[in-house]
Amino acid sequence: MVRVRIAPSPTGIPHIGNTRTALYNFLFAKANSGKFILRIEDTDRVRLVPESEKAIYEILRWLGLNWDEEYKQSDRLEIYKKHLRELVDKNFAYEDSGAFRFRMPKIGRTAWVDEIGKKEIIFDNSMQEDFVIIKSDGYPTYNFANVIDDHLMQISHAIRGEEFISSTPKHIQLYNAFGWQLPTFVHLPVILGPDKTKLSKRHGAKSVLDYRDEGYLKEALLNFMVLLGWNPGGNREIISIEEMIKLFDLKDVNTASPIFDVKKLEWMNGVYIRQAKPDELISNIKYQILNIKKNYLDESLIQKLVPLAQTRITTLNDFYDLAFPFLEDQHISLTKEEKEIAERLYRELSILDKWSNEAIFSVFKKFMGSEKVKMSIFYKIFTGKTSGLPLPQTLEILGKEKTLERLKN
């Protein structure tokens, strides 16, 4: 029975790195009809960031990484103390300035075969030191609580970041002291930032919530993350979560650390936006504007404008930036020539009795045919920008009245 877990510590809001580990655990569980467990490891009371626990749930729920069981280490203090007593009784642990340390063997070697790369990793025990298992505040350390919980929760595979390789000998010796069976260790290469160092808040790694708020689609983010260190073979790149579950296999996880590159994420998000059904996109965009941008825009206009924007945006928020110039009054300063064109445009458009995109465009054509007028000038006049949504169509949707109103300023 496959049972895996993610063990986030609520000391910050998860970024792409932590979340990709969650994804791999989730996929591995689903691919093997196993269980996916969420365990909040909140034993560091000084670095605890209260909001981050909520963010962990929010991110997993948003991405649809649903868990089967849930635990929190601060609820389990008695369990750790009980196990401490066992170790002290067996002389495997001893007190040291209010804390308790585990007696590590100093001779011999500690080794295991890691699932990633199927290689044996060996540590010389002479390098090891007695490490703290219970801190003087009574809370267990990661090394202690993690091992006890993994055993008690019958974790079959410890899938975690590579940064834990060097503490694995500690874990193994703890398992041995208790006489417990080892899980399979699976150490995922850490995702590096553009600066080639481990992704962290300090180096500007955004949280997953940031990406959501910037208008990235969960499908795109999931797809992008899964490809950071894994690939399904062939030249497949756009993969749904269902396909990932079907295809996911630890043997296809790379041994080298990938560098995170937003450009590809942006491209992929655009692909998912273009693929989306118009109705889905519309409701996503409405939700985004209302809840994230906290702004109000005419819903029926959004509905009509989204199809024009679909191939032109890479994030949901881009829609807002594209539509905003048409929907709100802009302070546009025009040159003398542009003003003249605007005035003539007003005259020509106001006598139009059929307000259609073709009719509007034919007016534009008059200018473009006889003079050296380019489309960009019209954009400038209407929006203050030199490009944007298809102009005649957009003006048709806006309506004659509003269009002429814009021209008056």
Next chain:
RNA sequence: GCCCCCGUCGUCUAGCGGCCUAGGACGACUGGUUUUCAGCCAGUAAAUCACCGGUUCGAAUCCGGUCGGGGGUACCA
């Protein structure tokens, strides 16, 4: 410093001894479509497979070393 992991285009990667004068994707660039911008289509550049040595008829693929990068070295996880 010491311990451990890793090393194919700028980036994500395919590759598992001959199919590789190394394939795909992003990004960059060029051209086409066109009512701007996108999109779409076609194409170009981009990796002496980190380096050196070995094994082999044959190596990106196996072995050793070097160098480079990363991670760890906490009463943080």
